[in-house]
Amino acid sequence: MAGQYDEKILKIKRLHDKDDMAIKDDVYIPLVTKRSDLKPVEGKHWTRAERKQWAAGLFTGCAVLYACRTVTPLCVAAMAKEMGWDKTQSGSVLSSFFWGYTMTQFLGGYLADRIGGDVILPIVAVFWSMITFWTPQLAHLSTDKYLTIQFIVLSRVFLGMFQGFHYPSFSSIISRKVSEQERSFTYSFICSGSHLGTLLCGSIGSILLETFGWQSVFYFVGLCSIVWMLCMRYLVIERHRRKYAQPPSVSVSDNTILAEKFPEKKAVPWLMLFVKPAFWSLLVGHFCENNAFYILLSWLPTYFHENFPDAKGWVFNVVPWVVTMFSSVFSGWLADHMLSKGWSVTFVRKFMESIALCGTASALVFLSYTSTYGSALVLMAIAVMCCGFHNSGILVNPQDIAPTHAGSVFGIMNMAGAVPGFVGVYMAGHILEATKSWSAVFNQTAGVCMFGWLVYMIFGTGKQIV
Template structure:
């Protein structure tokens, strides 16, 4: 005989489940132990995601020399990832809200890990320059398609299983994995590339992604799904991680709200800066300071960004618990992110020494970390029951500068040879996003 938890409508009633003489707690939110385990698992997954994503930006100078690509062609390769990344954002959020992000993430991870592993082989399938370029571009597109499921799925999980007063820190901790993954590629990846060639980072990180997927599937998903039991239609126990009900997302209401549009615009503008820095930072230092060690400028900006991301999450939750409104906190975090990034990008154009340039670049990237506690967590505030779907739409808009902004930056460099032109226009876009979000953004729930 087994006692089961009761689910009534949208309310999960905390109770105790007796299964095979074992007492299992159920409820709406994770326990502290579960939260720590899932935060660690998702942190590692996000690290692997970004480690895979940033291999090509790190290797692009070496690959371009070998394949004889110009700046525009290099920009095409770098931006191709975001063509695919844009396609699956909404689908990732929709599926995660319906069937659970814990199912979606491992499947997607298996696919993007295998694509990462096989990318070098695809580049050598043809000796023709243009055919090889097309193959690499295609692999980057499919990598983006598969990775597009990760953040919406992660957002859906956290919005359902973490209390609103703890979401900023939890999300910032998990999102800090992106900087750790970039750091991993910039350090270990640089060493592997220098010693064994540019293909080795793809092989190693691809295998690490598959290993994470297997650990996630068997040590977190399978075990924790057994701890959330509901009554099925026939009265028998049914495993559930608390996926959303089938109520459709009120898109008409959302699209008539200025707060929702400010979310899209602010995320677009911040991502424009982040993706340009992520994609072109190695090239900037290679061209302007050719004697600089690659592992230094590929590591330092991401080292300082990890504490800024986690610290911003702690600060945001602390301010909310102290009584400050969620709206104030989100706008404060976004002010630091957008205005700080803009200021140091402009300052970078006046730097002539390697040390000053590295410091400005590092602080500019560190300011981006505050975005994790601002707009990035905002969908969970305005639409907590549909956070995955809303995040998917937001991140779809945010992925557009990944292929437009990164490509345009390459085209500007090819035409003008001016890094100042790239940084100044990026700073201007940041300020536009800040003004829009400050005026129209909110941390209040706008749809039920």
């Protein structure tokens, strides 16, 4: 069938059979391969230009991913006012995202390690983009308040399920395609896109919210996500595949023509991992840091709306994420710089995580005692900014301790890290409903941060354990 096969003519000089029964000169052997058999070259790091292209694409992907994730926290106050939700119901809507997010972390890492994160990313992006775009329609399917909440909660669960594939997938890509000396900066740069997405959603989204209503924010963010998915799929991933796709290479040894052998995927040594304290310290530290981050991410707009009702949304929804984006990139540069100067990977990871956990905890404690808008904005910005150092600490640590299984290990770690997304966010709403006290929420969150810091300082490591 035309177009389905490529014919390659191989000229082999003096091909001998094993028994030396025949000697032939200038043997021409046709090699016919299917186009579908063309495979990308494995085991090579990206060139500098390729790393920039992929980093830019994945950075933008994290931006639209978080824009889709944070559009509901941005609009929840307006949605609650329109639909008559109380704090507990708003907490259920916000936390339901993480019910689904927890389910697919391990599966995302496993599939990324097996078939490639570049295959997974555009597929799941189609679903979480469309769910975001159609959320306003789901909210108006029924006039019954409780049925509407069920529709919104269900859509948030599915949004979380599909977004759960994203981080394990690109973590698997980075661990294979970026060298250890450049990994911290590349990873933290890509992750800083999440803060840009939150920033843009908070700024542009606040303007759309005040001008056109909360529905317009969902339409805008969903459309941007669809555009990114198409660009990533056809301008980055497809171009990379075409560049490196090639038929199995041929080697001649006596009379044997061998196809190129691709390395076999090894099973993840879970039993060995589960008895290592360093692995469990990752889970505990990530859990505690994410508990603070998700509470701030979900409840920050509500905190300012309630305590400082005259404050401009585009200010308090923007300032914390501007500084955090720079702190995330800076932490990656600082980590790579320290490694290049001879500091151990273990020390660098623990140093970055100390800034993240201790800095966030300190800012939250001070925030519980402040009463002015200016000081609250500064302390909130510091708390969120310190979270950016987590990207060069625990978040990149799976690539240190298990470089060949980074996607799967990251999936397990992020599954644990997603639990406070629904437990912590829901409990924050419940505490607010019961006590009417933001100080209780902030102090409890700071205590959890300090517990995670202590565990990681004692048991964490940057050495390969599997």
